[in-house]
Amino acid sequence: MEEARDLLETQRRQALRRLASLTGDFDEVVAASRDSNADDEHDPEGATIAFERSQVTSLVQQVQKQLAEIDAAFDRLSAGTYGTCEHCGQPISAGRLQARPAARTCITCAQLTSS
Known part of the structure; x- marks a missing residue:
């Protein structure tokens, strides 16, 4: 952390x-x-x-x-x-957190909410 x-x-x-x-x-x-x-x-x-x-x-x-x-x-x-997705409760990948340290959601949930 x-x-x-x-x-x-x-x-x-x-x-x-x-x-x-x-x-x-x-x-x-x-x-x-x-x-x-x-x-x-x-x-x-x-x-x-x-x-x-x-x-x-x-x-x-x-x-x-x-x-x-x-x-x-x-x-x-x-x-x-x-590092925990606010939507699904699963861990946010290390790569996503490296790229977007303030990310609230995992990639899957981010894609679902943006479409």
């Missing part, structure tokens, strides 16, 4: 770096829109700024979701349920 903890810590650090970068990007987009007199509805540049703001917001939300999944995986580690 120490390997799992290390993988989760690595993913957490990467996600936090990404979040910091995206937050900086968002601040730059907001500053650019504030510095211009862009009217999102009528100015051709306004639509671009609104789109960029929306894109960065979406990426920030994805990273926040990833961090929540990592935190949930740490909770499962503490509870002793890490």
